[in-house]
Amino acid sequence: MQKPSLSQDLIWILKSVQSRRSTKGFLQKHSSLKDGSPNKKSFAQPISSSFLNRISITKIDDVDSLSDNTLYGIGRSINSLARLGIQSVIVPTSNPIGMTSPFKYLENGTVVAKKRKLSIFEELQQQQNRVIRVSEIFSKAGVLTRPSYSSVCQLGPEGPSVENVQGIFQALSSLYTVIVPSSILMPNVIEVPIDGNEVLAGLTYSLHKPNFGFWVDRIVILDKNGGMPCSKRQTGSSHVLINLAQEFDELAKTLPPYHRKNLILVRRCLKMLPDDASALITTPEDAMLTNPVLDKNPLIHNVLTDRSIISCSLPRDRSPITKTTVLRSGVPVYTFLGPKCLTDGSVSWERLWVLINDSFKRTLDMDAYLDRLKNSLAAVIIAGDYLGTAIVTYEQPDGTTNEKVPYLDKLAVSQGAQGSAAISDVMFNVMTDLFPKELIWRSRLTNPVNKWYFERSVGSLKSSKTPWKLFWTGDSHVRNLDRVNQYMSVIDKIQPTWLN
Numbered sequence: 001m002q003k004p005s006l007s008q009d010l011i012w013i014l015k016s017v018q019s020r021r022s023t024k025g026f027l028q029k030h031s032s033l034k035d036g037s038p039n040k041k042s043f044a045q046p047i048s049s050s051f052l053n054r055i056s057i058t059k060i061d062d063v064d065s066l067s068d069n070t071l072y073g074i075g076r077s078i079n080s081l082a083r084l085g086i087q088s089v090i091v092p093t094s095n096p097i098g099m100t101s102p103f104k105y106l107e108n109g110t111v112v113a114k115k116r117k118l119s120i121f122e123e124l125q126q127q128q129n130r131v132i133r134v135s136e137i138f139s140k141a142g143v144l145t146r147p148s149y150s151s152v153c154q155l156g157p158e159g160p161s162v163e164n165v166q167g168i169f170q171a172l173s174s175l176y177t178v179i180v181p182s183s184i185l186m187p188n189v190i191e192v193p194i195d196g197n198e199v200l201a202g203l204t205y206s207l208h209k210p211n212f213g214f215w216v217d218r219i220v221i222l223d224k225n226g227g228m229p230c231s232k233r234q235t236g237s238s239h240v241l242i243n244l245a246q247e248f249d250e251l252a253k254t255l256p257p258y259h260r261k262n263l264i265l266v267r268r269c270l271k272m273l274p275d276d277a278s279a280l281i282t283t284p285e286d287a288m289l290t291n292p293v294l295d296k297n298p299l300i301h302n303v304l305t306d307r308s309i310i311s312c313s314l315p316r317d318r319s320p321i322t323k324t325t326v327l328r329s330g331v332p333v334y335t336f337l338g339p340k341c342l343t344d345g346s347v348s349w350e351r352l353w354v355l356i357n358d359s360f361k362r363t364l365d366m367d368a369y370l371d372r373l374k375n376s377l378a379a380v381i382i383a384g385d386y387l388g389t390a391i392v393t394y395e396q397p398d399g400t401t402n403e404k405v406p407y408l409d410k411l412a413v414s415q416g417a418q419g420s421a422a423i424s425d426v427m428f429n430v431m432t433d434l435f436p437k438e439l440i441w442r443s444r445l446t447n448p449v450n451k452w453y454f455e456r457s458v459g460s461l462k463s464s465k466t467p468w469k470l471f472w473t474g475d476s477h478v479r480n481l482d483r484v485n486q487y488m489s490v491i492d493k494i495q496p497t498w499l500n
Contacts, residue, residue, distance in 0.1 A: 053172055054217040055207055056081060056088045056303075057269075059200045061223035063092040063130050066284055068137055073288025074222065075141030077299045078177055080289055082143070084303055086217060087172040089203055090138075090179045092130045093196030123193040127181035135179050146176035151183040151191050153202040160184055160194075160202030168207065169214055197265045204269040219269045219279040220299065221262055226283040227325025228259050237321040238281075241312035243330030243426050244270065263327075270329045278306065282324040298324040306419070313425035313432075313456055315473065331384030331423065333430055339377040342370065351386045359388075359412035363499040372497060378406055379434055381427050388413040388423040390431055392439070395494070397486030405490055408441035428456060438474035442491035445469055459484070466492050 060066070060074065078088050128149045135147040154163045162168060163185060171178050180203075182196040200219070208216040227238030228251065242251065244267050251263055266279040282298050289297050296309045308326040310319055341347045353366045376393040383389070390411050394404035408431065413423050431439060443450050444467055454460055457471040459478055470484075470491050478484055 052210065052213055052215045053169075054086050054215050055172060056086050056218050056220055057091070057200060057203050057207070057216060058088055058220040058222065059091045059093060059196050060134070060284065061093050061196070061221070063134060064094055065224070069290075070284050070288060071134060071137040072141050073290040074284060075138035075143050076289035077287055077297055078138060079142040080297075080300055081303060082175060082177065084300070086303055087175065088177045089168065089172070089207065090134060090177060091182060091196050091199050091203070092134045092179065093182045094126065094130065120192055124181075124183060124191060127183055127193060131179050131181050138177065138179070143177050144175055145179055146171040147179045148181065150181070151185050152180045153183075153199055154185040155187060159205070160198050162202060162206035165206050165209070169209075169212070172214070197261070200265065201268055204272050208273055216273055216277065218277060218302070219266060220287075221266070221279070221281045222284045222287050223262075223281070224283060225258060226286070226323030227281045228255060228263065233316050233319065234321050236323075237319075238323050239312075239325045240308045240310055240319070240322060241422055241425065242325060242327045243333070243422075244327060245330040245332045246426065247330075266327045267329075270327070273329075275329055276306075277329070278302065279327040280324065281327070286323055302326060307422065311425055311455070312422065313428040315456065315458060328422075330426070331387060333384075333426060334382045335430060335434070336380040336382075337378070339374060341380055342373060342377065347380055347382070348386070352380075352382075352389055355386050355389055355414055356410060356412045358414050359418075360498075365497045365499045369497040379431075381430050381434075383413075383423045383427055384417075386414070387417040388427055390427045392431060392435065395490040398489035398493075399486065405487065406435040406439045407490055407494075408439060409494075411441075424452075432473060436475050438472060438478075440470065440472040440487050440490065442468040442470055442494075461488065463488060463492055468492065 058078070063071070078090070081088060131147045131149060135145040138145050152162050152164065152168065153160045168178055180199065182194060182199050183191050184194045184198065184202070185191050200221075204216055204219065207214055228242060230237055230239040231254075233239075242248075242263075248263070248267060252260055255263060262281060266281070270277055270279060280298060280302050287297070287299055289300070298309055301307070301309050308322075308324065310322060336347055342349070349366070349370065353364055356364050373391075373393065376395065377391070378394045379390075379392045381390040381392075391409045393407050393409045395407045397403060397405055411424065411427065417423055441453070442463075443453055445462065447453075447469075450469065453471050456473060458473050460469060460471045461484060462469050468491050470488055472478060472484075472487055478487075
């Protein structure tokens with residue numbers, strides 16, 4: 001295995017960049033945080049946010065089953081993350097897919113054996129061997145490693161936590177990648193093996209210290225099952241993005257037990273972190289960085305863009321199979337159906353007015369708009385605390401009597417929420433689930449968002465009468481010109497309700 005060159009890494013890293021805008025956003029986000037390094041003796045005192053060290057905590061499941069070549073490829077990715085300013089803490093585990101550690105701890109701190117094939121000493125020795133193996137292979141991949149051969153976590157009243165935080169912080173600030181075993185120190189100072197999930201949670205709890213210059217940026221889980229399976233996508237494909245505030249309860253009921261365990265672990269960790277932190281679950285093979293012809297690496301792409309490689313709101317039948325899932329704490333999504341919400345107080349139309357004005361940078365004639373909605377409102381979707389909204393109406397095409405077509409009248413995201421939170425994608429998915437048969441919308445020909453609209457549509461057409469472009473999507477794809485003409489009649493006759 002040849003040690004990678006800087007030029008090779010730069011080329012492969014840039015292959016994961018979606019656009020110049022993504023690169024610019026990454027540089028703006030990270031450059032102000034990495035213009036210096038904290039003094040190694042200053043960890044007892046808070047330091048300026050300009051010295052923040054960003055951390056990724058990665059759990060690699062079932063390391064024993066991975067080839068040296070696979071670990072080398074993962075090491076290349078970890079090395080690339082370090083060059084992008086993200087230092088890693090690695091937890092290699094022995095857990096076979098679908099099984100848990102042979103040990104668990106109870107709420108009172110007692111360790112019990114669930115299934116013991118090896119003595120505790122033998123298991124700890126194997127943990128050390130895994131740390132050594134990962135450290136040696138990562139070093140060949142260019143990673144500056146700092147292996148720990150005994151537990152860095154201890155069990156306290158609030159669960160696992162890191163015993164010597166300063167030691168890990170010093171290693172990370174010196175650009176080392178820290179590799180730790182799946183073990184824990186009990187209150188009686190005995191070290192025992194434990195589920196790697198508990199070590200991951202303990203590291204998350206202890207290492208996110210912004211006041212002292214350390215910020216846990218993301219959680220990464222590498223296992224052979226990859227991301228959370230999605231029944232709405234092609235067979236074998238995973239969820240692209242999970243908005244936990246909206247989707248956790250339903251997924252916890254429907255996911256297979258192994259994936260449910262990962263889902264619960266990620267939510268547990270993200271609850272300890274800021275809202276903009278994220279988690280990524282993928283396969284060890286997808287996390288490798290060894291082949292320059294590969295289009296994108298999910299780990300590097302997520303760091304550079306704060307997004308998944310493909311968008312979660314693209315038509316599912318046209319999206320490639322993916323084994324990677326990005327998870328965020330996200331925002332709750334509220335749906336109100338019909339015109340009742342115009343008057344029952346469930347929706348603050350004043351706040352929606354402020355949101356729409358902020359998003360479009362124009363002033364909406366609210367009285368005229370509400371008057372239009374009285375007889376046509378189909379649904380109002382609100383993301384979070386009025387961070388975004390989608391308003392859908394029922395419109396009657398020319399030449400019909402009782403037929404109504406769902407029309408996306410407004411899609412707005414506040415300026416402060418635009419970007420990595422994927423609020424537009426989340427709301428678009430809710431809309432297409434509400435109106436799976438068909439949904440239409442329009443956009444001015446000069447609108448820079450048209451590329452985003454086009455990617456999510458199954459068809460589009462310029463109007464010959466107005467400065468609008470028609471878009472449509474749905475399960476029932478339009479196959480005749482008459483239906484398109486009906487859609488066009490809808491977008492041509494709706495009058496804008498802006499004051500300026």
